[in-house]
Amino acid sequence: MEKIGVILTVAVLILTPVGMIAADRHFASGEPADVTFTLTGVSDGGVWTEEAVVGHNYWRRTPKPARLVARAGQKVRIRLQSADVTHGFSIPDLDVGPILIEPGHVVEAVFTPEEPGEYLFQCTTRCGKCHEEMLGSLVVLGEGETLENYPGGLIKPRTKCLLHGRS
C-alpha cells in the first residue's frame, strides 16, 4: 500500500507539469503556416513582444518590443494574446486586422505578405497610457535580402513607458 502511495505521489509531481505542457502544445497548434509567431500585448509597458509574459515576470520588467522577420511569399501565422487588458492588432499596410484580443483568449492572424519591406503593426484599442507606444514591426525579406537591408527599424526609442508605464 505504501508503495502505491509513493508511486501516486511521484506521478502527480511529474505528470501534472508534463500534462500541462502537452496541453499547451496541443492548443498552440493551429492552421499550418510557413512561419509562426506568438505576440503578447502588454499595456503597462506599451509593447508587443515575442517574450512569454506570464505570472512570474509580468510585474517585474517590461519585455522587449517585437521585430518579426519573415520572407516574402511565406504564409505567416501570428498568435495574438494579451497579458492584461483588451488590445487590438493591425498591420495596416498588409490589410491585417484590426483584430480584437481579449485577455485569456488567443486570436490568430494568418496572411501571406508578397512585397518585401518593413511593416508597422500597432494596437488599435485604447489600452492604457502607453497605448501610443504599442508598436512593432514585421520585416518581410525579399529574395537575397537579410535584416542588414533594414537597419534601424521603424520603432522609435521608447521614453515614457520604460518600466510598467512609470517613467
Next chain:
Amino acid sequence: MNALETIERRSAAAPTGLPEPSKRTFLTGRRMELFEKFPRLYWLVTRRWFQFAVVVPNLLFFYAFLIAGVFGSPVGNRNIIIIFIWILWWFALITALVPFASRVWCTVCPLPFFGDWIQRRALINVRTGRTCGLQNQMYGLNKKWPKALSNIWLQNIAFLGLCTFSAMLVTRPIVTVWVLGSLIVLAALMAGVFRGRTFCNYVCPISGFLSLFSMTSTLALRSKDLDVCAKCKTKSCSVGSDKGWACPWGIYMGKLDRNNYCGLCMECVKSCPNDNIGLFLRPAMSDTRIKGYDESWKAFIMLTLAAAYSIVLLGPYGIVKDFANVAEVGDWKGFGIYAGGLWLTALAALPAAFAACVWIGRRLAGRSDLGQKEIFLGLSYVFVPMGLLAWIAFSFPLIMINGSYILNVMSDPMGRGWDLFRTAQIHWSPILPEYVGCIQAPLLFLGAFYAIRAGYRFALEKTGTPAVAVRLAAPVSILVTAITLAFLKLFVG
C-alpha cells in the same frame, strides 16, 4: 474482527443512529452519530489510505494551480489559481464546508502533505515505536512549540497582515503563488523541527479562522462516552497505536469539547481501541465557549475584515478601493490610512466598543461580582455566528457576479488559449445579480439572531434570572444590531 463485521456490529448496536442516553458526552441536545447511521462512512475513514486518498487529488490541483500562477496569464480572472482559490474555494469553504462540515478542509488540505511525510516517513502506513511519549516512530526534531506562542495570536496577525494586502493577493496570480508556496514550505520546515501539526495549530493563517468558525458547524468529532475515555488505559487517540498515528493536533478525545482545534484527520477513529469516537451531526452554533483573548480577537478581526472587504470590493467608494489597491494606484499614503484604519478597528476600536458594552451590561445587571474578563470572553462569542454570516453574505455576490469565470478557467486554466471543455469562450455573465441583496439581508438577520440568542443564553447561564440576563446582554445586543444595520445599509442601500 474484520471491517464488515465491525459495520454489522455497529449497525446492530444502534439501529436508530442515536447514542444511548446514559452515555456522558460533551454534546448536548439533538444529535445523530453518522458512523452508526452510515457504517460505510466509518469503514471509509478507518482505512489507512483514507486521508491520502482525499489529499492527493487536492495536491494535484494545488500543484497545477501553482504552475498556472507562475506560467499562466497574469490576468487574475483568466488564471485558475485566482478564480478557483479566491472565488470557488473561498465560497465553498465559508458557505458550506465550515458551517456544515467543520474543519473538513483540514482533512483534505495539501499544505501539510510534505510536512507529514517528513515526520512520518510514510504516506499511508503507520509506524509503531516510541517517540517523546508517543506510541509511534516519528522523525524530525520533535521539538515542543514555545508555550508563550501556544495560542492563535500569530494566526490572527498573519491573517490580518495577509488580508491587508488582499487587493494584490486576490488579483495577481503570482502573489497567490508566493503566499501558498511559502505556506507549504513553512509547513514542511516546521514539521521537521516541531512535533505534530504545529504549523496548522499555531501558524497557518487559514487555520485561525477555520478554528473559530468551526464552532458553528453542524458536524463534530467527539468521544461517544467520556467514561470510556476516562477508563481507557492506552489513550491511543492522543499517543497513537499500531492502527493510527498520535493525534497530530495534540488532542486527547476525552477532553475535546469544541471543534476549534480538531483537524478531522480521523487518526483517532482508527486508533481508538474502544471504538468510542463518533462523528456527530448536531444543531448549528453548538460550541459557544470562547476560551481566551486570542479567540475573542480573532472574532473581532474576522468581523472587521468582512466589513472592510464588503466596503472595498462591493461598496461604491472609489477612494477606498484606490487606497486598498496600492500596487496599482501607488498611493502609499492612502494605503497607510486604509491599513491603519483596518488594524485599528480590528485590534482596538471594535474590542473597545465591545468592552464598553460588556462593562455597561454588568452595571445595568447590577452584577459587578461577575468579572469583566469572564463576561468579555463569554459574550465575545456573539461575533462568531455574526462574523460567519457576514462573511457568507459577502461571499455570495463573489460567486454570483464572477461565477462564469469558473467555466472559462476550467477549460483554459492558464489563460493561454486552451479549450478543454469548450467553455473557454463563454462570456462573463452574472448569475441573478438582482437577487444578491435578497440573499444577503436574511443572512445578516440570521447572524444577528444567532448572536443575540447566544449572548442572552450566556447571560442567563451566568445570572440565572431572565430579567437580569436581558440587562447584561442588552448593550452587546444593541452593538450587534447596529453593526448588522450598517452591513445591511452597505449591501442593500
